[in-house]
Amino acid sequence: MNVANLTIDSLQDGLKRKDFSAVELTRSVLEFAERENPKTNAYVLLCPERALRAAEKIDERLAAGHDIGLLGGVPIGVKDVILTSGVRTTCSSKILANYVPPYDATAVERIEAAGGIIIGKTNCDEFAMGSSNENSAFGPVRNPVDLDRVPGGSSGGSAAVVAQGTAVVSLGSDTGGSVRQPASFCGIVGVTPTYGRVSRYGLVAYASSLDHVAPFARNVRDSATVLEVMAGRDPLDSTCADAPVPRYAAHLTRDVRGMKLGLPVEYMKHATGETATLITKAIKDLEALGCHVEEVSLPSTDYAIACYYIISCAEASSNLARFDGVRYTTRSAKSENLSAMYQNTRGEGFGAEVKRRIMLGTYVLSHGYYDAYYVKAQKVRAMIARDFTRAFEKVDALVAPVSPFPAFKLGEKLSDPLEMYLSDIYTITGSLAGIPCMSVPCGNTADGLPVGLQILCNHFDEPNMFRLADAFESR
Numbered sequence: 275m276n277v278a279n280l281t282i283d284s285l286q287d288g289l290k291r292k293d294f295s296a297v298e299l300t301r302s303v304l305e306f307a308e309r310e311n312p313k314t315n316a317y318v319l320l321c322p323e324r325a326l327r328a329a330e331k332i333d334e335r336l337a338a339g340h341d342i343g344l345l346g347g348v349p350i351g352v353k354d355v356i357l358t359s360g361v362r363t364t365c366s367s368k369i370l371a372n373y374v375p376p377y378d379a380t381a382v383e384r385i386e387a388a389g390g391i392i393i394g395k396t397n398c399d400e401f402a403m404g405s406s407n408e409n410s411a412f413g414p415v416r417n418p419v420d421l422d423r424v425p426g427g428s429s430g431g432s433a434a435v436v437a438q439g440t441a442v443v444s445l446g447s448d449t450g451g452s453v454r455q456p457a458s459f460c461g462i463v464g465v466t467p468t469y470g471r472v473s474r475y476g477l478v479a480y481a482s483s484l485d486h487v488a489p490f491a492r493n494v495r496d497s498a499t500v501l502e503v504m505a506g507r508d509p510l511d512s513t514c515a516d517a518p519v520p521r522y523a524a525h526l527t528r529d530v531r532g533m534k535l536g537l538p539v540e541y542m543k544h545a546t547g548e549t550a551t552l553i554t555k556a557i558k559d560l561e562a563l564g565c566h567v568e569e570v571s572l573p574s575t576d577y578a579i580a581c582y583y584i585i586s587c588a589e590a591s592s593n594l595a596r597f598d599g600v601r602y603t604t605r606s607a608k609s610e611n612l613s614a615m616y617q618n619t620r621g622e623g624f625g626a627e628v629k630r631r632i633m634l635g636t637y638v639l640s641h642g643y644y645d646a647y648y649v650k651a652q653k654v655r656a657m658i659a660r661d662f663t664r665a666f667e668k669v670d671a672l673v674a675p676v677s678p679f680p681a682f683k684l685g686e687k688l689s690d691p692l693e694m695y696l697s698d699i700y701t702i703t704g705s706l707a708g709i710p711c712m713s714v715p716c717g718n719t720a721d722g723l724p725v726g727l728q729i730l731c732n733h734f735d736e737p738n739m740f741r742l743a744d745a746f747e748s749r
């Protein structure tokens with residue numbers, strides 16, 4: 275069964291009306307995924323046993339007249355950087371090709387406790403490093419909208435399963451745009467919550483001060499529901515905020531009259547033709563809904579890419595030191611001594627992009643360069659955050675493009691890493707500031723390629739972000 279037309283609400287109505295049981299639905303989603311997945315390579319692994327076990331529980335609860343939970347019966351894809359107990363988790367890397375975690379990430383535990391059904395693990399850029407999902411040890415993912423194009427990255431698999439109809443919602447991770455950008459490229463909704471809103475426990479670390487577990491869905495309401503289920507304090511992650519979790523759905527009033535929106539002038543500079551046209555049209559639509567739009571300036575934007583790649587690579591070089599052939603799986607077979615074992619294991623296990631970042635990160639942290647690069651980047655990060663603080667003194671939300679261009683062809687940007695890094699220009703600023711931001715579809719190019727509108731709000735102001743996105747979506 276193609277679940278492309280189902281939302282959480284319509285699916286749960288179907289269960290309650292007995293149009294299908296949770297087991298029937300799960301079986302047919304698994305069969306559909308088995309058949310369709312080779313086209314996109316979006317799942318790296320299906321987990322039918324775990325899925326069917328969870329579905330049986332939902333059917334039992336339905337039969338007994340019990341509540342099935344906010345995500346009861348909902349087929350979910352989980353990015354393969356998020357740990358699933360007993361189910362292989364590879365980070366799309368050779369170095370973890372056989373790694374089976376002994377515990378679940380907090381986000382996974384919470385979505386299952388809310389009745390969610392994990393269908394499988396989704397492909398991604400290796401250790402979430404990339405913007406096109408072409409850096410996977412298991413091959414690239416193709417965009418279901420146009421199979422010759424990339425789905426975006428790094429959570430390309432999680433975006434593709436929702437767009438393809440092999441899951442209803444999915445979990446990705448966003449460090450610098452890895453959920454918003456693929457959501458934009460695949461024509462779905464992607465949400466990066468406030469830093470610390472969702473526990474990172476069990477998310478394999480890329481850049482800890484920037485990493486988020488983040489949802490994809492086909493509409494705003496579903497994305498809000500998944501976030502609500504995952505959010506909230508977790509004693510297992512000390513950076514996870516102890517702030518109450520609102521009922522996001524209660525804020526979807528469709529009334530945004532009088533809301534003040536800012537359009538960052540620096541962002542429209544790089545947007546290419548059709549993207550700029552669609553964003554301009556979206557702004558008009560928001561005005562028609564009663565919002566006031568004014569231009570704002572985020573003057574430090576030009577430094578964001580350099581700042582992000584210094585900080586994220588520095589943190590990655592430290593985080594990835596743990597993959598040494600001793601503590602985790604794959605170890606090189608042919609080493610004569612300890613240091614050769616480390617070198618060979620890491621040399622054989624990591625792909626080119628991961629190695630590039632480990633080297634860059636080690637360099638910017640090394641004695642003599644630390645002040646010139648790492649410390650300076652931290653100062654720039656503070657300036658970027660201050661730009662947003664100032665903007666939010668004047669406006670309730672910012673609206674912007676997600677990416678300068680729509681989905682590009684496979685291979686098109688692979689030979690030029692700097693060109694690839696440019697894909698992230700509008701998404702990394704929000705990540706560096708730790709604010710909530712999301713992508714909501716705003717139309718298609720003449721070639722039928724989706725373009726997303728980005729909405730950014732102040733820390734913990736997800737309720738207003740969802741309210742605006744939902745009103746825009748229903749325009």
Ligand code: GLN
Binds near residue numbers: 403405449451480586
């Ligand atoms: N494309 C960015 C990078 O490669 C963002 C990745 C992410 O958000 N995980 O770092």
